[in-house]
Amino acid sequence: MQPQEQIEALNSSRRKLLVSGAGTVGVAAVAALSATTQANAAGKPQAGATHHPAGGNTMSTITTKDGTQIFYKDWGSGRPVVFSHGWPLNADAWDAQMLFLVQKGFRVIAHDRRGHGRSGQPAQGNNMDTYADDLAALLDALDIKGATLVGHSTGGGEVTHYIGRHGTRRVAKAVLIGAVPPIMVKTANNPNGLPMEVFDGIRKGVTDNRSQFYKDLAVPFFGFNRPGAKVSQGTIDAFWAQGMAGGILGQYACIKEFSEVDYTNDLKKIDVPTLVMHGDDDQIVPIDNAGKLSAKIVKNATLKVYPGAPHGMCVTHADQINADLLAFLNT
Secondary structure, eight states, X not given: OOHHHHHHHHHHHHHHHHHHHHHHHHHHHHHHHHHHHHHHHTOSOOXXXXXXXXXXXXXXXXXXTTSOEEEEEEEOSSSEEEEEOOTTOOGGGGHHHXXXXXXXXXXXXXXXXXXXXXXXXXXXXXXXXXXXXXXXXXXXXXXXXXXXXXXXXXXXXXXXXXXXXXXXXXXXEEEEESOOOXXXXXOSSOTTSBXXXXXXXXXXHHHHHHHHHHHHHHHHHTTTTSTTOOOOHHHHHHHHHHHHHSOXXXXXXXXXXXXXXXXXXXXXXXXXXXXXXXXXXXXSSOGGGTHHHHHHHSTTEEEEEETTOOTTHHHHTHHXXXXXXXXXXXX
8 A cells, every 4th residue: 555545544544433433422412411301301309409510510509399409518528517608698708617627627518598699599488487498408418417507697597597497406516606696676675676777778779789789888897997907809809799699689588587587586496505706896787786695595605705806707807716616616
């Protein structure tokens, strides 16, 4: 065979191989698509089932009874610590704590509340009963036992209400950080609460210009409006990005849940060791009407006050918060 003939024969063999390979890939793709179609036709994923959407980057989610997908992170394999975030944020608000604790040998789990972050944005279920049930669905799906539940701000209400509705069968300890319980709004039974006008103002801010409102809210959230404060534009940007990742409908509905829900009876049902952490310069959830009262209601609770710390102290005082969390986990 002449050299030119050898080259043509080699090219012909390569073309046949490529066609054959493409055919194999095509058959595999069609088979996978067919299997997916059949699975979808059989019905939605069952409540509590882990679901990994197709695509380059998979995300861990559970699907609740009403079909809402709840995104979560699950790192490590030690004793479980489960985090519930504040409004209007998502699980990324716990980055400093999760990175620290997973490196200390703990299993750390955090989810995005429905209507927030990477979770679904349904029109229904944007209330504290459902938030607590979503947390229960996550713990059940992962079969979590002996967990320490950690809730910040609205997440503290979620943790408290979860225990009130579902008990402590899966819970060993609880931590409330700058948490909204027992109740934020001023009522006949809570005369020192914040006037309803405060929360109506939040609703107006979300409705009129949510993006600008979140940028403005980040400043007192982290105490950046205080004299001598070291302002971090990156922290403000992260707060804004997390807020804007959620949906306006769910976030608007959530305002009522963190302001008007009375968690007093839930607090009375907490029967596990509880650490209440609160900054005494919290401009969002004032300590006198929140952390101090909760620590009195929860049996055998420990109150730790952080002088000068703002609402967002998990970021601004991360080293101190992390050290205290670790000490509490190890007691």
